[in-house]
Amino acid sequence: MATVPESEPVYYDPYKVEIRTDPYPTYKRLRDEAPLYYNPEYDFYAVSRFADVEQGLRDATTYSSARGDILEIIKSNAQFPRGIFIMEDPPRHTVHRSVVSKVFTPKKMNALEPKIREFCARCLDPLVGAGHFDFVRDLGAQMPMRVIGMLLGIPDQDLTVVRERADASLRTEAGKPMVITERNFDGAGFEEYVKWRATHPSDDLMTELLNTEFTDETGTVRKLDLEEILAIVNIIAGAGNETTNRLIGWTGKVLAENPAVRREIAADRTLIPHAIEEILRFEPPGPQVARYVNHDTELYGKKIPQGTAMVFLVASANRDERRYRDADRFDIHRDTRAHAVFGFGIHTCLGAALARVEGRVALDEILNRFPEWEVDYDNAVLSSTSSVRGWDTLPTFTSPGARPARPRSDAATVAKPSEPAATAPQPIEGKWTVTIKGPTGPMATTLTLERVGDAITGTQEGQGQSSAIRDARLEGDKLVWVNEVAKPMKLRLEFSAVIAGRSMSGKVKAGFMGSYPFTGVKE
Ligand code: HEM
Numbered sequence: 001m002a003t004v005p006e007s008e009p010v011y012y013d014p015y016k017v018e019i020r021t022d023p024y025p026t027y028k029r030l031r032d033e034a035p036l037y038y039n040p041e042y043d044f045y046a047v048s049r050f051a052d053v054e055q056g057l058r059d060a061t062t063y064s065s066a067r068g069d070i071l072e073i074i075k076s077n078a079q080f081p082r083g084i085f086i087m088e089d090p091p092r093h094t095v096h097r098s099v100v101s102k103v104f105t106p107k108k109m110n111a112l113e114p115k116i117r118e119f120c121a122r123c124l125d126p127l128v129g130a131g132h133f134d135f136v137r138d139l140g141a142q143m144p145m146r147v148i149g150m151l152l153g154i155p156d157q158d159l160t161v162v163r164e165r166a167d168a169s170l171r172t173e174a175g176k177p178m179v180i181t182e183r184n185f186d187g188a189g190f191e192e193y194v195k196w197r198a199t200h201p202s203d204d205l206m207t208e209l210l211n212t213e214f215t216d217e218t219g220t221v222r223k224l225d226l227e228e229i230l231a232i233v234n235i236i237a238g239a240g241n242e243t244t245n246r247l248i249g250w251t252g253k254v255l256a257e258n259p260a261v262r263r264e265i266a267a268d269r270t271l272i273p274h275a276i277e278e279i280l281r282f283e284p285p286g287p288q289v290a291r292y293v294n295h296d297t298e299l300y301g302k303k304i305p306q307g308t309a310m311v312f313l314v315a316s317a318n319r320d321e322r323r324y325r326d327a328d329r330f331d332i333h334r335d336t337r338a339h340a341v342f343g344f345g346i347h348t349c350l351g352a353a354l355a356r357v358e359g360r361v362a363l364d365e366i367l368n369r370f371p372e373w374e375v376d377y378d379n380a381v382l383s384s385t386s387s388v389r390g391w392d393t394l395p396t397f398t399s400p401g402a403r404p405a406r407p408r409s410d411a412a413t414v415a416k417p418s419e420p421a422a423t424a425p426q427p428i429e430g431k432w433t434v435t436i437k438g439p440t441g442p443m444a445t446t447l448t449l450e451r452v453g454d455a456i457t458g459t460q461e462g463q464g465q466s467s468a469i470r471d472a473r474l475e476g477d478k479l480v481w482v483n484e485v486a487k488p489m490k491l492r493l494e495f496s497a498v499i500a501g502r503s504m505s506g507k508v509k510a511g512f513m514g515s516y517p518f519t520g521v522k523e
Contacts, residue, residue, distance in 0.1 A: 009033075009034075010026065010029040010030055010033050010034050010037070011026075011039075012026055012030055012037055012039060012046060013039065013041065013042070014042075014071065014288065014311070015042075020389065021382065023287065023315065023316075023389075024315075024316075024319055024328065027048055027313060027315065027316035027319060028316075028319070030046065030048040030313070030316060031048045031049050031316060031320055031321075031322075034048075035047065035048060035049050035052060035299075035300055036052075036299045036300045036302055036304070042071070042075075043075075043308065043309070044071055044290070044308065044309040044310070044311050045293075045304055045308060045309070045310045045311065046288075046310070046311040046312075046313055047299070047310070047311075047312060047313065048313040048316035048317065048320075049316075049317065049320050049322060050317040050318075050320040050322060050323040050340060051320075051322070051323075052299070052312075052317075053312045053313065053314060053316075053317040053340050053344075054317070054340065054344050056291070056310065056312055057289070057291075057312055057340075057343055057344040057345045057347070058344050058345035059345070060089060060090065060345055060346050060347075061294065062293065062294055062295060062297050063291035063292070063293060063294065063310055064089050064291060064292045064293075064294045065086065065087055065088060065089055065093070065291060065292075065347060066087065066088060066089045066292065067087070067292040068080075068087045068290070068292075069086055069087060069289045069290055069291065069347070070289070070290055070387045071290045071309055071311055071387075073087070074290055074291075074292050074309045075309065080231075081227050081228075081230070081231045082096075082227055082228050082231060083096055083224070083227060083228035083229070083230070083231025083232045083235075084231045084232075084234070084235055085097050085100070085232070085235065086235055086239065086347060090346065091217040092217050093346060093347075094217075094346070095214060095215070095216050095217050096228065096232065097346070097350065098214065099209070099212050099214050099224065099232075100209075100232055100236070100350060101350060102208070102212065103151075103205050103208050104350045104351065104353070104354070105353070106353035109351075109353040109354040109357055110353065110357055112147065112150075112151075112354070112357065113357055113361060115147070115150060116143065116147055116357060116358055116361045116362075117361055117365060119142070119143045119146045119147065120139065120143055120361060120362055120365035120366075121365065123138055123139045123142045123143055124138070124139065124365060124366065124369050124370075125369075127369075127398075128369050128370075130398070131397065131398060131399045132376070132395060132396065132397055132398060133366075133370055133373070133395075133396055133398050134393055134394060134395045134396070135248055135249050135251065135252030135253075135366075135391070135394040135396060136245060136248065136249045136252075136390075136391050136392060136393050136394045137393055137395075139248055139362060139366070140244070140245035140246070140247075140248035140249050140362075140391075140394075141245055143244075143248075143358065143362065144240060144241050144244040144245055144248075144358055145241055147240070147354070147358060148236065148237050148240045148241060150204075151204060151205045151236070151240075152190075152193070152204060152205050152206050152233060152236070152237065153193075153197060153202050153204030153205065153206045153207065154193055190230055190233045190234065190237070191226070191230060193206065194206060194210070194226065194229050194230060194233065195226075197210060198210050205233075205236070206229075206233065209224055209229050209232060209233070210223070210224070210229065211223065212224070236351070239349075239350075239351060240351050240354065240355075242285075242388055243285040243286055243351075243355065243388070244285075244354075244355050244358050244359065245285075245390070246285030246286075246388060246389070246390030246391070247276075247279065247280065247285050247355060247358075247359050247390075248358075248359065248362050249390045249391035249394045250279055250282075250283040250285065250390060250391070251276070251279050251359065251362065251363055251366075252366075252373065252375065252391075252394045252396055253283070253375060253380075253391065253394060254279050254282060254283060254330060255275075255279075255363075255373075256373055256374055256375045256396065257330075257375075258330055259372075261275070261330070261332055262367075262371075262372075263371070264332075265332070265363070265367065266367045266371045269364060269367070271332060272360050272363050272364055273356070273360055274332045274333070275332045275363065276356060276359040276360050276363065277339070278330060278331065278332045278334065279359070280339060280341045280359075281318045281324075281339040281341065282318070282330050283315075283389075283390075284314055284315045284318055284339075284340075284341040284389075285341075285388060285389065285390050286314060286341070286387060286388055286389075287313065287314060287315035287316075287387070287388075287389045288311050288312060288313050288314055288315065288387065289311075289312050289314060289343060289347075289387070290309050290310065290311045290312065291309070291310050291312070292307075292309060292310075293305065293306055293307060293308045293309065293310055294306065312340075314340045314341060314343070315389070317339075317340040318339045318340055318341065323337065324337065342355075370396075370398040372398065372399075373396040373397065373398050374396060374397045375394060375395070375396050376395040376396060376397055379393065379395045380393060380394050380395060381393045383516070383517075392517060428449050428451065428456070428474060428479060428499060428522075429449050429450055429451050430448070430449065430522055430523060431446060431447070431448050431522070431523040432446070432447040432448075432449065432504070432520045432521065432522050432523070433445075433446060433447075433520065433521050433523070434446070434447045434460070434495075434504075434518055434519075434520040435518060435519055435520070436508055436516055436517075436518040437516055437517045437518060437519075443462065444462065445460050445461060445462030446460070446461045446462065447459075447460045447469070447520065448460075448461075449472070456472035456473065456474060456479075456481070457469070457472065458472065458481075460481075460483045465485065465486070467483055467484060467485060467486070469481045469482065469483050470482045470483075470484070474499075477498055477499045477500065478496070478497070478498055478499075479495075479496075479497045479498075479499055479504065479506075480494070480495060480496045480497070481495050482494050482495070483495065491510055492510075493508050493509070493510050494508065494509040495507075495508045495518070496508075496509075497518070497520065502521060502522040503519065503520065503521055503522070504519065504520040505517070505518065505519045505520070506518060
């Protein structure tokens, strides 16, 4: 268990791996012992009870989103382009949200169901009979991106290219970037598409965003400008991806651990909507959101000073025994009471209807092909940040008992090197695009490597800065290096990769913020 001993005061650290792995015992102690918690190390307050989370998120006057909704973003003091409405307060937020909400109606989202089924079939059909299936890599990472691509009107054949380009500047869901700058939010990867769509209208969201007239906060009737459209497209592509991906991963994990429930759902598909709601309550993909405290306020008799950050522990609220009977039990038959997973108030998730339909269809289509599965825990990888929690990979055996030999997940991510390259020194010199899957989404950097004898030197550029890398070493196919970044916060990034020809993949340890996977491609 990840809590500090009961005799010591409860300690909550959103970055601590032991707590992130199983945060629920700590959440319970927070709810019982410190419903208003203060963390001096990172200087934030946190509330953990359902009533406090709901009330606080509804109070956009006291708790502002204008500096971001993730702790690290709030602390970074970065400025963001207009249109990132998840990080705006009224009146600007009201204007931007209303433009987008016209296309995100539950009716429109439910109409996407046949397409979502088709995307699921495309991902799942090739795996039938294989004996194994990865909930995240084979479906979660694929289907939501295709749905967003369709909504935005990005041609199918270009999706991968766009995703890679978006990796350079995109945010994937409410979260915090490892290095936070405006570039994470500028939607530059979509610029070409937006411009193309302006001259090639279609019936997609991008066209609607280009053409919709609205009255802005100054009373001017106008259309969105390019900066706003790019920001909006960026936030939708980001928010719509990683969270639903995590939901699909949790579906695999929770139903594997509750096989009787899974069989019950397989036999009666009308239970699927309830099951998805309960999975969302039980294991929320986004465990917390944060706010900037606009003015002094008070809770539980204690002052919360203006200028600090407040973290709303959504995942804890969802397990609050003050609201749910037997809150730690997974029960798809419990009375449906709204959970906190999509937030509250003016920023309530705009994609909730889409996430729900994606989750429902995914489960239905999985059960159609794989009624039974067991998680391959030896190879499953759980990752967690202060904003997103879920599986990076969740391989399962779909023919229990067969348990085919599979490579370990860390090795499995890397394409097999060609035979000679496996033994010969890797030709690593040159330019690499290294894309880090940070907590707020993919970020691209350019790594330039040089080799003089055994020494490896080079630079890494990204987020508007360039720095010399240090301590680079190549042992066999393993490359490690360190990049110390200074902006917007000082962070030591320790990279460790496996090289396979012109590609690499591995993990980067980002100081106190934890570890994140990355991939690299050589030009
Ligand atoms: C299970 C999946 C999802 C979860 C758990 C989730 C969670 C959330 C939460 C908690 C918020 C509120 C953030 C805050 O108060 O600061 C939010 C906002 C938002 N979400 Fe989602 N989301 C999911 C899926 C999606 C999808 C599929 C889309 C769109 C394609 C989407 C688009 C948005 C947008 C645009 C906002 C900003 C709304 C605003 O600020 O007015 N989300 N989401």
